[in-house]
Amino acid sequence: MQRHFDEELADLNKEILRMGGLTEESILKSVEALKARSAEQAEQVITDDKKIDELELAIDEKCLDLLALHQPMAIDLRFVTMAMKISTDLERIADLAVDIAQRVLQLADKPQLKPLIDIPKLAALAQTMVKEAIDAFVRKDVELARKVILRDSEADNLRNLVQSELINDYIAKDPSTAPRAVALLLVARHLERICDHTTNICEDVIFMVEGKVVKHHLEILHEKQNGGSK
Amino acid sequence: MSIIEVNKLNLFYGNFQALKEITLRIEKQKITALIGPSGCGKSTFLRTLNRMNDLIDDVRISGSVKISGNDIYGSDVDLLALRKKVGMVFQRPNPFPLSIYDNVVYGLRVHGILDKKIMEQKLQWSLESVHLWDEVKDKLDQNALTLSGEQQQRLCIARLAVVEPEVLLMDEPCSALDPMSTAKIEDLMYELKKQYTIIIVTHNMQQAARVSEYTGYFLLGELVEFGETNQIFTSPKDSRTEDYLTGRFG
Incomplete structure (x- = not known):
């Protein structure tokens, strides 16, 4: 019986890896759509989300079984x-990629507000964090999980940078830019939320491997990262 | 508050060491489960708590076992009084081939309580405490062996309860019962712990997880890990416990 159960666990691991791969792809495509101002690519992200929703249900069912x-x-x-x-x-992360795609649909037929600099940086960070969170889960790598959690503040900083630029340099100076500026602001917010979800995943990985709850105890992670106790 | 304190307990059957340096505290009015592979010392340990091992030849014991602060291996210990205080329920229900009435009052007679009125009061109270009174009150003179397995097990618990013990030792009390009967005994344990401290040896890990507040894992005569049940079953500290719980032992 044990071998059969181990096979089931290995299958579950693969399914999570597959869902993680599709989710990463969704973020990538939504940001590509934003950069290319492509409604078509944005629509594709929205359509592809169905597969991720189905995978979530399948994984839930497998876990219950x-x-x-x-x-x-x-x-x-x-x-x-x-x-x-x-x-x-992961399903929520994919939904946030869909949210980004919807912002792209809003912006696609309007003139570009500004060249995108920090949003692509934030997007690259979000993608890396999702990839590393999945790797940490699959490889049961708690060190990687801790590293990812600590990168969340980078995401917060980039989001704040985008936010202050859009508010101070655009909305405050020229209120007519507000609809486009708010859409971009929301994109930054969605990307930052993606990073938050990856930290949840990493906290779960640490609990899974070590049986320790690190949620809401960031100081423990800093201690570990600095090489030991105070 | 702990009722049992075991310190560096070793037990030898001849040259074979069955228990190695066992140290633990059992909390009062809680259920403690002992789990582990067969032959690793769980039942032997259970039997040290009311000196049942004294009945086996060539057994040597060192270390101490204190119940309510008294060393039960002291030279002046009255074994009859000890076993009144620490009763045992066995794997297979073992009622005497006597009437239901005589089974329950047996312990009272042994301890010199012969007043019929007191006996009947205690009989009813103990049968009620195991929820057997309504089922047997009209057939108390019937042979106990005519009861179902689960009723017999409850009768055995009533037979202990009547002498008002402090600790109940249960050695695989449900292994001969079906799931419904097991559920009834587990519910009963949950109620009994309001009055008694219960220590149960079980191979059914779900049962240990369901009924107990504390769990100890025995392996090759050692107490590998002891802690709160939810911690042991979700995040054991010792990799040997983890291997056993996940079935990857051996």
């Missing part, structure tokens, strides 16, 4: 329950 039929304990219990939570976070 594993809980009911195998009644896992210890690391296996933590793995299955965290897989459920992580699939929820």
